[in-house]
Amino acid sequence: MNRYLLATVLTASSFISTSLMAADVSFPHIETTGIGEIVTSPDMAVFSVQVSEIRKSAKDAKSAVDKVIAAFNKRLEDEGVARIDIESTNITLRPEYQYKKDSKPELIGYRANRNVNVTVRDLAKLNSYLDGALGDGINSITHIKLKVSDESKFIEQARQAAILDAKEKAASLAKGFGENVGGVWKITYRTSPRPTLMRSMEMDSSANIESTYQDAKIIIRDQVDVVFRLED
Template identity: 55%
Template sequence: MKKTLLAVCFGGATLLSPLAMAEDSFPRLETIGVGEVTAQPDMAMFTVAVEETRKSAQEAKQAVDKAVTAFMDRLQKSGVKRADIESANIYLHPQYHRSNDNPPELVGYQATRQVTVMVRELDKLNTYLDNALGDGINHIQNIELKVSDAEKYQEQARQAAIKDAQSKAKSLAKGFDTDIEGVWNIRYFDSMPRPVMARMAMDASIETKATYQDAEITFRDRVEVVFRLEK
């Protein structure tokens, strides 16, 4: 894990926020603190789908149901809890053959079902994806990498942002031969880490494991603080 603190400096009238200027005048200083923490993912959520086309709607449904059932059974036998598996409803679409001279001709039905899986042991992700292929799943729609203790890293980023705001305020006050008397106002906006999406083909090789195991998730936070200066 590594931390990076980013400094933001203001010039002229931008040091005074509109909220601060609306109150009785007194010496003040406004800073923005930004904290950043990176962590390696240890979980993942992936969504796969099976899509089949058959002459009848019933045949198409049976084909996708068979693949989804086999995949879900294999996941549970591998230790994945049922609560970590979500199977979406089936979607059926009629398929038509169209030509310029004739009306559309119904040629079959396309059925689609999705399965979303929460993987709590990242080193097993590649195995689950290989199993999906073997069970008839024919689409990997997305893989989102996650961190199990995300709240801990977000709190570290928040504390880094607070220290950043304090450090800049102390530095600026010292540069202008004054001292900070206390905090007058704090503004805070919730920050959420951006999801890390991994790309993988259905025939992914062993070497592909490193592409998500070596990835990093960045947690950022920000705080705006108005400090009261000594008169």
């Protein structure tokens, strides 16, 4: 049968890959892009805090920061956070100078900085951890990221939804043109994108954190490009 049918399906949020569009396919076929999307609620979080202190000597600056970090870590552990879920970065020390016009820079002390990343596995406790951090002497909450613990399960669900979407599109198109879908000739899959939030969780300590994270939803998407043969 001397015929050639090419159907390309695009969605508003994705495009068929260059390699798929450039494929030299000489037999009747349909190309589709399947999109899968799963919306779920976060059940855990990771937040980062920072301690910054300035003292006359580097030793005193380091000691001040270490004291705050020790108190913060102890409180978290007392409240049930596993030690493995508390990650403290290395301390940084640098001299601080005062600059005045027409004079040499004057050394006024040394600044010590240290960050701590905390994984929260009980989302209901996140807000109390954040409030406690500021009470422990933490200078700022620099980052909050909501997550879902069983991420791989939802990624697999999104992937299977994308595969089904590609099949359904191909079957619908073939039916509309009076054709039948045969086997799969080519599958193009790219690494699935990381889960995203419906709203930004980049905030400082002045934000209404509790209401924001409780209302948030996580979107997990996946995509697959498929070339289907058409039956002769």
